[in-house]
Amino acid sequence: MSVVSELSHIHVEKPKSAEDRRARRKAAGRDNKAGYLFLAPWLIGLFLITIGPLIASLYLSFTEYSLIEAPIWTGLDNYVRMIDDARLHNALQVTFTYVVVSVPLQLGVALAIAILLDKGMRGLAFYRSVFYLPSMLGASVAIALLWRQIFGTDGLVNQILRLFGFEATTGWISDPRYALWTIVLLHVWTFGSPMVIFLAGLRQIPSMYHEAASMDGAGRWHRFRHITLPLLSPIIFFNLVLQVINAFQSFTQAFVVSNGTGGPSDSTMFYSLYLYQRGFGEFEMGYAAAMAWLLVVIVGALTAINFWASKYWVFYDD
Amino acid sequence: MTDLSARTELSPEAAITGTAGPAARNRRPGKLGRSLLKHLLLIAASLVMIYPVLWMLVSSFRPTDVIFRTPGLWVNDLIIENYTEGWNALSDPFTTYLINSAIVVIGAIAGNLLSCSLAAYAFARLQFRFKAVWFSIMLVTIMLPIHVVLVPQYILFNYLGWVNTFIPLILPKFLATDAFFVFLMVQFIRGIPRELDEAARIDGCGHWQIFYRIMVPLMTPALATTAIFTFIWVWSEFFTSLIYLTDPTKYTVPLALRSFLDSTSGSNWGAMFAMSIVSLIPIFLAFLFGQRYLVKGIATTGGK
Numbered sequence: 001m002s003v004v005s006e007l008s009h010i011h012v013e014k015p016k017s018a019e020d021r022r023a024r025r026k027a028a029g030r031d032n033k034a035g036y037l038f039l040a041p042w043l044i045g046l047f048l049i050t051i052g053p054l055i056a057s058l059y060l061s062f063t064e065y066s067l068i069e070a071p072i073w074t075g076l077d078n079y080v081r082m083i084d085d086a087r088l089h090n091a092l093q094v095t096f097t098y099v100v101v102s103v104p105l106q107l108g109v110a111l112a113i114a115i116l117l118d119k120g121m122r123g124l125a126f127y128r129s130v131f132y133l134p135s136m137l138g139a140s141v142a143i144a145l146l147w148r149q150i151f152g153t154d155g156l157v158n159q160i161l162r163l164f165g166f167e168a169t170t171g172w173i174s175d176p177r178y179a180l181w182t183i184v185l186l187h188v189w190t191f192g193s194p195m196v197i198f199l200a201g202l203r204q205i206p207s208m209y210h211e212a213a214s215m216d217g218a219g220r221w222h223r224f225r226h227i228t229l230p231l232l233s234p235i236i237f238f239n240l241v242l243q244v245i246n247a248f249q250s251f252t253q254a255f256v257v258s259n260g261t262g263g264p265s266d267s268t269m270f271y272s273l274y275l276y277q278r279g280f281g282e283f284e285m286g287y288a289a290a291m292a293w294l295l296v297v298i299v300g301a302l303t304a305i306n307f308w309a310s311k312y313w314v315f316y317d318d
Numbered sequence: 319m320t321d322l323s324a325r326t327e328l329s330p331e332a333a334i335t336g337t338a339g340p341a342a343r344n345r346r347p348g349k350l351g352r353s354l355l356k357h358l359l360l361i362a363a364s365l366v367m368i369y370p371v372l373w374m375l376v377s378s379f380r381p382t383d384v385i386f387r388t389p390g391l392w393v394n395d396l397i398i399e400n401y402t403e404g405w406n407a408l409s410d411p412f413t414t415y416l417i418n419s420a421i422v423v424i425g426a427i428a429g430n431l432l433s434c435s436l437a438a439y440a441f442a443r444l445q446f447r448f449k450a451v452w453f454s455i456m457l458v459t460i461m462l463p464i465h466v467v468l469v470p471q472y473i474l475f476n477y478l479g480w481v482n483t484f485i486p487l488i489l490p491k492f493l494a495t496d497a498f499f500v501f502l503m504v505q506f507i508r509g510i511p512r513e514l515d516e517a518a519r520i521d522g523c524g525h526w527q528i529f530y531r532i533m534v535p536l537m538t539p540a541l542a543t544t545a546i547f548t549f550i551w552v553w554s555e556f557f558t559s560l561i562y563l564t565d566p567t568k569y570t571v572p573l574a575l576r577s578f579l580d581s582t583s584g585s586n587w588g589a590m591f592a593m594s595i596v597s598l599i600p601i602f603l604a605f606l607f608g609q610r611y612l613v614k615g616i617a618t619t620g621g622k
Contacts, residue, residue: 006457006501034525035446042437042456042500045493050459053470060469067473113363116356123357129609130364136605136612137371140554141572142594145579146374149385149587156373159389189367196616242461249463252556252572259579272557275465280561285469292465299463 061290078290091274102187114198135192144256176267230315378591404589415574429491438503506540543615546608
C-alpha cells in the first residue's frame with residue numbers, strides 16, 4: 001500500500017459501546033509512555049524543523065525581512081506584489097509546462113516499458129537494471145553537467161546529427177525555445193523508478209484474469225485496456241500525485257543547466273529557482289516565504305484536483 | 319494449423335487453463351518474431367538510455383578538444399591527465415570534497431536509521447493516544463514542499479551559527495524528517511508476525527528490548543533499503559547544501575562540481591567529466607550492490 005492510498009483510507013475506528021471504549025482506552029493506555037518515547041525524535045523534528053518553521057514562514061510572508069534587520073510587518077504587500085511580478089508569472093508558466101509535459105510523459109514511458117518487460121522474459125534483470133540506473137544518477141550535478149555538454153552547440157547531440165548530414169548549429173541549452181525541453185528530456189530519462197513500481201504492480205495482477213479474457217476472445221489491447229489499466233490505476237495515481245508534487249519543486253537540473261540564472265531569457269526559470277534567487281540571492285526573505293506559501297497552495301490544489309479526478313479513473317479492487 | 323501442432327506441446331497445467339506454455343509460445347513463428355522485435359526494441363532503448371553515461375566515461379579520458387568532435391566510444395589515445403588536473407582544479411583538492419560528502423552521508427544514514435526505525439516501531443506496534451493523527455501528519459509531511467520551511471530553517475540555523483557547518487544537513491535526519499523512510503519501515507514491520515514480539519513480551523522483554531533484539535534484526539532489509547536510498551539521495555543532494563555551505567572548503571561533491579562552471583576550468587570539460595565520473599562511482603556501486611533492496615523498497619512502498 002502506498003502513501004497516497006494509505007492517506008485516502010485513513011479512518012479512526014469508532015468504538016461501539018461504552019464497554020468497548022473503556023477497553024480501548026485501557027489498551028491504548030498500555031503503551032502511551034513507550035509510544036511517545038519511541039516517537040520523540042520524530043516529534044521534536046516535527047515541531048522544531050517542520051511545524052515551527054511552517055508557522056514562522058507564514059508570518060514572514062507578511063513582512064519585509066533581509067536577515068539583517070528585524071522583520072517589518074507589511075501586511076499583504078508581498079502577495080500584492082506577486083500580482084505584478086512578471087518574472088514570477090513566467091516562472092509559474094515554465095514550471096507548469098514542465099510538470100504537465102514531463103510527468104505524464106515519464107509515467108507513460110515507464111508504463112510502456114514495464115508492460116514490455118513483464119512476465120518472466122529473458123534478460124529481464126538486465127533490462128531492468130539498465131533502465132533503472134539513470135533514475136539513480138539523474139538527480140546528480142554530474143548528469144546535469146553532462147546535459148550541458150550534450151545539448152551544447154558542439155555537444156554530443158549535434159555531433160551525432162552532423163554524422164547524419166544535418167547542419168546542427170543549434171545550441172539546445174542556449175536557445176530559449178529548446179532549453180526547457182532538454183530538462184524535460186532529462187526527467188523522462190529517469191523513468192526507471194516508476195517503471196520498477198509498475199513492474200511490481202503488474203506482477204500482482206492475477207494471471208487468471210488475462211487467461212479468462214483471452215478465452216473470451218479479448219485481444220492484447222482489450223486486455224490492457226480492461227484488465228491491466230484498471231488494476232494498475234491506483235499505482236499510476238499514486239505516482240502521478242507524488243511526481244507532480246516533486247516536479248513542481250525541481251531545482252538542481254535547471255540550476256546547473258542554466259548555471260544558476262534560469263536562462264536563457266528565463267526559459268528555465270523554475271519556480272523554486274526563482275524563489276532561491278529572491279530569498280538567497282537578493283535576501284528578500286519575506287517575499288521568498290510568500291512565494292513558498294503560494295507554492296504550497298498550488299501544490300495542494302493540484303493534489304486535491306488529482307484526488308477529485310481519481311474518482312473517475314482509479315479503480316480499487318478491494 | 320499451427321495451433322494443432324502447438325497443442326501437443328502443452329503442459330498439463332496449460333492444457334487445463336487453455337493457454338500455451340512457454341515452449342509452445344516460442345514454436346509459433348509469429349510469436350518468435352514478436353519476441354525478437356521486442357528484444358531489438360529493448361536493446362535499442364537500453365543503448366539510448368545508457369549511451370550518454372558511457373560516452374561521458376570514455377570522454378573523461380580524452381582531451382577536451384577531442385571530446386567536442388568525437389561522438390563515438392572508440393578508445394584509442396586515452397589520457398589520464400583529466401583526472402589529475404580535475405582533482406586539483408578547484409581551490410581545494412577533490413579529496414576534501416569527497417571527505418565532506420562522506421561525513422554528511424554517513425551522518426545522514428546514521429540519523430535516518432536510528433530515528434526512522436524508532437518512529438516506525440511506535441507507529442507499527444504500539445498503541446498510544448492520537449496515533450492516527452500523528453500518523454496522518456507524518457504522511458502529509460512526505461508531500462510537503464520543503465520550500466515552505468526553508469527560510470525559517472535557514473534563519474534558525476544561521477542564528478545558531480551553524481551555517482557553513484554540516485549540522486543543518488545531518489541534524490534533521492536524526493529527527494526523522496525523511497518521513498518517507500518512516501513509512502517504508504512501518505510497512506515492513508506490519509509484515510513481521512506479531513507472535514514474535516508477543517513471545518518476547520511473555521519472556522519479559524520491554525519495548526526497548528523487543529525493539530532492538532527482535533525488530534532491528536528482522537528489519538535488516540528495510541534498514542538496508544533506507545541506508546542505500548539515503549546514500550544515493552544525500553550524495554547527490556544539492557539544494558540544501560547550496561544554501562548552507564558557502565565556504566569552498568566545506569563544499570560537498572555536488573557543490574564542487576558545479577563550481578567548475580564558475581572557475582577558470584569552466585571550459586575544461588575533460589577535467590569536469592573526470593570529476594563527474596568520480597562523483598558517480600559511489601552511486602553506481604551503491605546501485606550495483608544494493609539494487610535488490612532498492613527494487614524491493616521502492617516496490618513495497620510504491621516509491622517516492
